[in-house]
Amino acid sequence: MAPPRTLFDKIWASHVIAPQGEGTYLIYIDLHLIHEVTTPQAFEGLKLAGRKVHRPDATMAVADHNIPTTNRKAGAAGITEPDSKLQVDTLERNVKEFGVPYFPIDSIDQGIVHVIGPEQGLSQPGMTIVCGDSHTATHGAMGALAFGIGTSEVEHVLATQTLIQAPAKNMLIKVDGSLGTGVSPKDVILAIIAKIGTAGGTGHVFEYAGSTFRDMSMEGRMTVCNMSIEAGARAGLVAPDDKTFAYMMGRPYAPKGAAWEQALAYWKTLPSDPGVKYDKEAHLDAKDIAPHVTWGTNPEQAAPITGRVPDPAQVDDPLKRAFMERALQYMQLQPNTRLTDVPVQRVFIGSCTNSRIEDLRAAAAIAKGRKVADGVVALVVPGSGHVKHQAEEEGLDRIFLEAGFEWRDAGCSMCMSMNDDKAMNGERVATTSNRNFEGRQGKNAKSHLMGPAMAAAAAVTGRLADVRDFG
């Protein structure tokens, strides 16, 4: 009998074209998502070598990283920042020249690349999916092997639909039990990263398993998988189940009719076999997970909101201590400060981590009937045109606007602040994005990562707050 295999092993095996020798393999890529920031140099490379895009029918383009979140009806012509416009114009010229399908920025289908993949039914179980962006792991929530690549690899995939890769190891992340009131999927992944560390998954692919993930919505699974890279894992997967299939059904690019039945039968073979061994494991109990916020400049520097800023003096390793000291100096935080005593000047609800309808509902539930605190600027940036539309159908935009939040068009926005959405003068930000690195949200910006309801709670109190205190 064949030895039991993991979900990752199965997807990997079905995509190996040929051994490359010496431990590396040529693997096939089913879906290539491209955006404006990491592709100009790749298309330039293709042109210089006279190469074509091998499979435009397995490629989808969208601009998201570097576009304004206002005045989008004007399309690319409405972008005023010259470098951003050049990048979007370059993408539009390239997709036209190479025949690649594209969602224009004034289309309702446009959105953050990792939001629209699942939303459109492009990201499907059992696929290999790549994108020149490290948060490609998001699509792992569909049961796909999805990972970020550099621009040279983008060019390689465009030219050949393949990549040269060494197989990853398997790491099981098992969380069981029900999440407490006010505890969101974001808290689950922040707790995981805090436990295993920012390099805890290097060289591995995560499989998130256990009742907590089984009970989690597809949107929640996307939030979790999204941040796999913040623990060092290039990819993170959840086994496809009935929830996955129900989510997929009827989406624009999902298979239909007989093809659906054929696909469904295949997808059902994908979950890891019983008794399979993982190279590494981490276990958490859902009941131990509280709402988290980060206090430092790396996603592993997170703590329950009821906690305090840690003291570097307690750390023995000199490099780790130096890293923590530098983080606290940058964040302008004193050891032992109560996290709920930390004020914020700006709030960002959005990004490929937390900009889906469920995230906006959670934030709106806190914002409803309340006001953004004096001196706080708060942005809500939906993940896609469709998310925005649905939120407006549900009246969420009214709730946000009445509470004093800004309601924007879809894009990456303040997750990396390539556009005009950024923290000014070193402001402190409560953010639902994925990275609290130095300068990520603006010069000297001090970022605190958290879930969407927590960010809304910070907006209305003007400081980091425990969402469980809001009735």
Next chain:
Amino acid sequence: MEKFTELTGVAAPLPIINLDTDKIFPAIYLKTIKRTGLSQWLFQEIRFRPDGSENPDFVLNQAPYRQAKILIGADNFGCGSSREHAPWALLDFGIRCVIAPSFADIFYNNCFKNGILPIKLPKEICDELMEDAKKGANAVMTIDLESQTVSRPDGEKVHFELDAFRKRCLLNGIDDIGLTEQKGADIGNYEEKARLGRPWLFGMTQKQA
């Protein structure tokens, strides 16, 4: 891609764990559509002061290290964003080799695509190399890829491991895409089989229902 055979140069110490690619190359400069000339933004936030002048405390602004060809880093070097602008900027500055106890996967991969050799060595050895690198003009090391050795300033040779495929590509300056195109028949065969087994994946992005 330029071949990598032997490299002799000054090694600069950069003892910062979790050095992320935002720190190596801030997002705001990702607006470029070029892959050359990027060293002007390398380590922007720590290399320059707010008024644009050089920060004299930063190692690459100090005399012997301005010509550094090698970086000695710490754990989880290059974590975070997949931006290849990070290795492009390092290369443009003149860095051809980074030595650290561990690297983030995507950065590690991206280095090889640009003729930069990332070397993993045990932490104790990296600690010694870090001390070597603090010797200023005397922090000269030689990397010999063929024999997989780092020669320390005192002449002692340290062996490092590297997978054979990547070694061969670097030694010969092989263009990955050209190599893969030689497997065109294998790719064609795979696609034919996949088209039978998983037909819904073909024509997918062009056949919106």
